[in-house]
Amino acid sequence: MTQPIKLSGKDLFNGRQLLGPDKVLILDKSGRVADIVDKNEAGGDIQELDGILSPGFVNTHCHLELSHMKGMIPEKTGLPAFLTAVMTRRGAPSPDTDAQLAAAETAMWEQGISAVGDICNGTATLPQKQQGRLYYHSFIECMGFIDAAAGQRFEQSLAVYRQFQETISPQHRCSLAPHAPYSVSATLFGLLAGLENNTPLTIHNQESEAENILYRQKTGPFLEFYEHFGMDISGFSAGHASSLQACLPYLSGSPLLLVHNTFSAEADMLAAQERALPVYWCLCPLANLYIEDRLPDIDLLRRTGCTVALGTDSLASNHQLSIWAEIQAIRERYPEIPLAELLQWATFNGAQALGIGDRYGSFEQGMQPGVVVIGEAGVTRVV
The missing domain is CATH 2.30.40.10 (Urease, subunit C, domain 1)
Incomplete structure (x- = not known):
């Protein structure tokens, strides 16, 4: 024995x-x-x-498919400029893509990560995930801010989702997820909300103040972003309290993982806490510093009773994929937070957010x- x-x-x-x-x-x-x-x-x-x-740690937000973009995007440009750079350069050919994906996963494994919530726009990460070393929940991202194109965008994402479904195993689950309030139209939100058993949900939330300005006033840097890509947003109407509060009604059917939350206010947190189903607040501090040079109001998240989890974002917006490095970044700026609380964010809370608390965390x-x-x-x- x-x-x-x-x-x-x-x-x-x-x-x-x-x-x-x-x-x-x-x-x-x-x-x-x-x-x-x-x-x-x-x-x-x-x-x-x-x-x-x-x-083992739970990385609730990663973009493994962007591992080939390490060091390609300048730091501290703000989110609209960062997104423009990613969208313009992510398709650049790289002969070492598979090796870069494998190296990124190995780095996560060696840094003590056991499970990952991974954002996907295509199937590039599937071969690596089928090797089964880490647990993955693949969030197949759906985006499109023009209402007229919502059906087409939805079907494109469904096609990717079906390829991921074919690889479902004890080490791999998937669901469809809206990208962000500034990139998903009301019609597309509605199509996603109509899916059954699509859980958990995740969305990039209030990563930039420009997102809130767009929803309140239909002004700000995102208008230049849409113009750069030739997008007609004349059908979008502003006048909302914030981007999150405008989108919450579409996100009510599943446990919800809100990612970044860099510019979330108390009213946003309280509105989200009123949901019948759980909401988790994923922080990616090193990516927030990389892009916006700012952290979320972590004191406010704690005071309002938000359930916090941690993520790394991608190598396009971070220098490493290490949950312990994220914890260290928080400890440096919030030394009063007990280590046990931070470790719970990195383990138990992350597992609950991904719906895998029966094995992980x-x-x-x-x-x-x-x-x-x-x-x-x-x-x-x-x-």
Whole structure:
């Protein structure tokens, strides 16, 4: 009979709290959690690790398919200029695309990430995901701001979605998702809202103040963005309190993951909290600094009781794909936030947001979230 794996460290984080240094995590040979016991009850053969033991991290927002764009887009240009650069340059041929995808995934694995919510506009990431090392929920992105083209755009996204559905497995799920308020028309929002069992939902939310200005006044930098791409938005009407509050009615049928939230106000948070189904607020601080040179109001998110998760965004907007680096960025600017709270954002909350809390995000008995050790030198994967 194979002996269980017994792990102990300077502390043990179970997904929601730090349990102290006198606890031992016991796993079976497959890495499934068998128990957490006091050290004096664990017997021999305990592996003593130099750091805090934690469940594997959950990266709730990534764009793996943009891995070939690392270093291509200038920093701190603001979102409309960043989007223009991505849309103009993302299709540039790269002979090493597959290798770059594999390297990005390997980096996430080595940085202790076990599960990923990944944004997809095509099928480039499918071969990598079929290898099964990380869990992926692929959000097939749907966009199109012109009402007349909504049907065509919807069918294009459905075609990609069906290809992803063919690869559904215990290590891979998918759903259709609207890209952002500034890129999805009311008609397209309505088509997406009519889908059954399309869960969870995610949307890029209030990443730039330009998005709110567009919805309030139909002015601002996004008008130049639409003009650059020859888009006629004469059918769009403003006069809303904010972009999020305008779009929330279309997003009521599923748990919702709001991503970035850099310019979300208290009224937006309270409006979202009134939904019948859960809402999660994903922060990608290093990408926010890369693009807008600003972080969300994290104090306000905490005061209003928002459930926070963490993401990395893409290598087009970040220098690495590391949840621990995102935590470090928050700790540098918000040192008063307890480490246990930040680790819960990175584990338990992220798993709940992706609907995978039955396996990932905590050390509950029978779960298989992966194990990382957080030491002075950073994060090391153990299982």
